Amino acid sequence: MINDIKKDAETRMGKSIDSLKHDLKTIRTGRANPSILENIKVPYYGTDTPLAQVANVTTPDARSLSVKPFDKSMVGPIEKAIMASDLGITPTTMGMDIRLNFPPPTEERRKELAKSVAKEGEQAKIAIRNVRRDAIQHVDKLLKDKTITEDDKKRADDDIQKLTDKFVKEVDDVVKEKEKELMAL
Template sequence: MPRRTIRIEPLLPAGTAAAAALRRERGLRRTRAIPATLSATRKPPGSPYNRGFAIDGTSTMLNEIKKDAQARMTKSIEALRHDLTKLRTGRASSALVDHLKVNYYGSDMPLTQVASVVVSDARSLTITPWEKQMVSAVEKAILASDLGLTPNTAGTTIRINIPALTEERRKELAKHVHGEGENAKIAIRNIRRDANQQVKDLLKEKQITEDEERRTEEEIQKLTDKSIKEVDEVIKGKEQELMAV
């Protein structure tokens, strides 16, 4: 039997005078009973696609599962990129200090909201607080960080020199980068597992066929492979940056 889009009026019980009046007002015909395969009460717990009043069939359900998985995988990759920008690689980058918090009149504020950060050259940053009285607060934030850098201040200008990395330190950081990449891959595979489980739940509830299950899991695997490849590219780029003299 072909599936049909069915509008549900959740606030008005079927068969009441109010429901009938609303149908007449909107020019709606009396709806047929919802097939068991599309019943909103038969969806697996936590399904991301049971959010509206209209049910568009199994294709919408499966597409929502894939879209949700893809969005979560993308967030995992972006989180990896963000974390790797904090690593000191021997080359100056404003991203190196973006995560620092500065005490601004009793509140912790991002450094970039109280000062300008400029890459002076390949090995130095220049930080200029917007307010003169914030100079000491910025210095304290730099010294208290895990960057291992010492600020040099002249008036309201703070200069940070980025020392070259030793060979041993480069190898340590490369190992750390590789570990972060593996963690990102684990997160992506866990997302694949969750998505596949949602598909299996639909099959168990007889809301999809075995062919639909197989096809959807293959598409989820393609999303996973693509995301893993992106992680490898991010890690490779960071390792090359670390090993560059």
């Protein structure tokens, strides 16, 4: 019973870390990374389709991306979708090749990005603490229903707290790594 609660809490806390890592991938560091374009949707036969499904995205060098549409008619819509995104990048088109050049971010922009990274990290910590709260409430309910003893509850609470501490530390590590990557440019 208690093990199920702990496993569930661990799974949900792990998902918070995965979500944080996914969100941080889309923050532009000045290095070209195809995952920056992950959230861009392009109108394709009446439906918004992820860019990766209508074009091949490659990294020719550290500061640029190359987007090659599978269909020539998609060049215009892809350009529009990139310009409409919040990337702040203007695409350059040469035939079927759409180039995105990423200038190195200014010191001010890097500090701004570091703040948003810290904010994302804080959101992940809040999510982890909410999972801890839910798990402890489940354990409290088991105690109230007299399914477990007071000692079992204390042990479970300690284990849940250790899990929480482990995942909060992992959030801190992920955030530090991303901030280091931002400031290293």
